[in-house]
Amino acid sequence: MASPTERLASVRNHVVPDWTAEREHAVRVRLDRAIVRRKRRQVVATAATALLCIIAALVFWSRGVGPDKGRAATLARSAEAQPLLRFEDGSVVTAVGTGARVAPVEVSPDVVSTRLVAGTARFSVTPNPKRVFRVLARDVTVTVLGTVFTVALEPDDVRVSVERGRVRVAWPAGEHELGVGEELVVQSGMETTRTPNTTSPEGQHAARDTAPAATATERTGDGAAAAQPRHSVERPSRPSSSWRELAQDGDYAGAFAHMMNEGPGAVRDDPADLLLAADVARLGGHPGKAVPPLSRVVSAHSDDSRAPLAAFTLGRTLLDQLGRPREAAEAFAKARQLDSHGALAQDALAREVESWSRAGEASLAHQRATEYVDRYPTGRRLAAVRRLGGLP
Numbered sequence: 001m002a003s004p005t006e007r008l009a010s011v012r013n014h015v016v017p018d019w020t021a022e023r024e025h026a027v028r029v030r031l032d033r034a035i036v037r038r039k040r041r042q043v044v045a046t047a048a049t050a051l052l053c054i055i056a057a058l059v060f061w062s063r064g065v066g067p068d069k070g071r072a073a074t075l076a077r078s079a080e081a082q083p084l085l086r087f088e089d090g091s092v093v094t095a096v097g098t099g100a101r102v103a104p105v106e107v108s109p110d111v112v113s114t115r116l117v118a119g120t121a122r123f124s125v126t127p128n129p130k131r132v133f134r135v136l137a138r139d140v141t142v143t144v145l146g147t148v149f150t151v152a153l154e155p156d157d158v159r160v161s162v163e164r165g166r167v168r169v170a171w172p173a174g175e176h177e178l179g180v181g182e183e184l185v186v187q188s189g190m191e192t193t194r195t196p197n198t199t200s201p202e203g204q205h206a207a208r209d210t211a212p213a214a215t216a217t218e219r220t221g222d223g224a225a226a227a228q229p230r231h232s233v234e235r236p237s238r239p240s241s242s243w244r245e246l247a248q249d250g251d252y253a254g255a256f257a258h259m260m261n262e263g264p265g266a267v268r269d270d271p272a273d274l275l276l277a278a279d280v281a282r283l284g285g286h287p288g289k290a291v292p293p294l295s296r297v298v299s300a301h302s303d304d305s306r307a308p309l310a311a312f313t314l315g316r317t318l319l320d321q322l323g324r325p326r327e328a329a330e331a332f333a334k335a336r337q338l339d340s341h342g343a344l345a346q347d348a349l350a351r352e353v354e355s356w357s358r359a360g361e362a363s364l365a366h367q368r369a370t371e372y373v374d375r376y377p378t379g380r381r382l383a384a385v386r387r388l389g390g391l392p
Helices: 004-012 021-065 068-079 243-248 252-262 271-283 287-300 307-321 325-338 344-358 362-375 382-389
Strands: 083-086 092-107 111-124 132-137 140-144 148-153 157-164 167-171 174-178 183-194 208-219
Touching (some): 132 307, 140 307, 167 307, 174 183, 271 287, 287 307, 307 344, 325 344, 362 382
Antiparallel strands (some): 148 157, 157 183
16 A cells, blocks of 8 residues: 555646636736736835925025025024023024124113124014114114014125014114015225215215215115125225224224223314214214214204204114113104204104104104104105004
8 A cells, every 4th residue: 555655746746737728817917917006106106206305405495505585594594503692581692603702782671782793693582662672793783673683794794684574774874674585785894975964864974074984785585786885995004093093994993992092182072073973982882972972963063064963863872772762762853853854854753753662652652653644644664653653
């Protein structure tokens, strides 16, 4: 009798697979379907990968690789890891890149003043209508209206870029408000001739032969320049310069030190010298010392053609740099009185509205705002005046 192993081997030799044409067709159909499914999965995977690449490229582009509009956002992201200053209200100053330095000048419930000493910094300011927040950068003052913005000290410029909200940028030759996505480049170290009673109120300055000034180039979203800088005039250095010569060279800090060392007789009692001394104090980092010479021009030389400008500059200094809105309102009112039909009147009235608003005098702000709307129904500061004066 054969063993089980032998029987199994014998049976295997006689087994023939039942491989019919129908079975072959069914197997081929299943294989074809499997191949189609595999190809579909490959196509879907490829499309998904391409879509992710496109999304990543768009995100990367929008974050600053593309047009100038992304500049502020790019600066903001690089700043996040380097906080420089923090304030109790949540406002934060962060460094953009390396070498940024910001020093507090004055911190109080009413005024927060900082100075950008070097580099580029981003300022994220908590809105507070009862508190003035400003940034000093060389001879440029940035007054915050509750916003996020970046200030950069460049070799010859001060660059301000706004991410959110609005800021007011003031420099010796004038001032300008910036909104979201706007950028302003203030070029300092220039020289220009100044004459009183020009068409631009903020651009008016005391009539001097020559004096240091700044010009600005406003860059909007399309990168267009609204104004072209003037050519600078280089001066040879003087080993023993007076404070006036140092001021004309743009060395306001050195001019202020020389002026203080010369004592009470350093400044002559004439409008030109008084206004120059005020510029030296304001731009040299001592705005409080600018108040006496400006007040002297207004009180003792009120018949001079530069008196309205002195009053307007006094108001700006008191409001934007010293945080004294009540006194600022009085100074702007005086500027209007001295130049009631001139180019300064409209801007002085608008700044008076702002001063009373900051002082918490809603009724006075409302009255002056109503007067502004009546006098200048299409005025260039109409929107801001309505908001500050509580008008619809």
